[in-house]
Amino acid sequence: MPGHTENQIIVRAPMDLVWSRTNDVADWPNLFTEYAAAEVLEDTGDRVLFRLTMHPDEQGRVWSWVSERELDPATRTVVARRVETGPFEYMRIRWTYHEVDDGVLMRWTQDFAMKPEAPVDDAGMTERINTNTPIQMNAIKRVLEAEAAALPAAGTGTRAEESS
Template sequence: MSGHTMNEIVVNAPMDLVWSRTNDVADWPNLFTEYANAEVLEDTGTRVRFRLTMFPDERGRVWSWVSERELDEETRTVVARRIETGPFEYMHIRWTYHVVDGGVLMRWTQDFAMKPDAPVDDAGMVARINTNTPVQLSAIKQRLEAEAAQRAAS
């Protein structure tokens, strides 16, 4: 078995702002609501390796892992994967950005498989991702649209 999710949102902001802010991994704790810390371990300009640490979950457990992102600014595509997989056999994420009426369509596609001893199975993780990702996308949308409005007013 494996899991697959696709979530998207239109952000009413310029592409350059959406691209630069969502790919500034070191600043993710100010963009996402779930990350307590983002530590960049290596940055080549087109590839970023980093450690994410979440806020404690409902049981007080703090989740942390290392991931890697490869950015293609020309195609406005990011391909990411977990290096430290934790409960996942694998986790691959693809972010795409497209200019559309109303702003930038940002889409996250996740393909993964859970390990047999993981606390949830593939279907359970699909449900978790499809519950949490819209929350994160909305937070990003709100923050970037406010930043774009502030820049436009300056």
């Protein structure tokens, strides 16, 4: 049976910051703890083709693959898929962003199926994703909330600063 996961987190930061930083694929190694490198292969503005490389796993293996993201800024949604599927028959991810009272609710929905020869089956990968995704979401949350806290507060400038 194919795998399906849904994970979400509230990031206490402005929507524009959350949207722009989480869609800056080249900078993902500074947001995600699992990525050693992110190489943008093609960027048309609303579509990004990129290669991700993970840090070595427990056995010293380095995993890398090419994915594609299609961004819809009007609806604040992103649809992504693995182009180089590796151990997956397919992997599709939908990111949605919704403004809430405390900031931005960011949700990742992943649908996938593992190849028969993959090192884990669908249930095993579902468990791995549901274990790792909250770790990655919390890493992103920490970075973005720190950046938001460092932003100048709106309307707090002095008259001297505003007139210069």
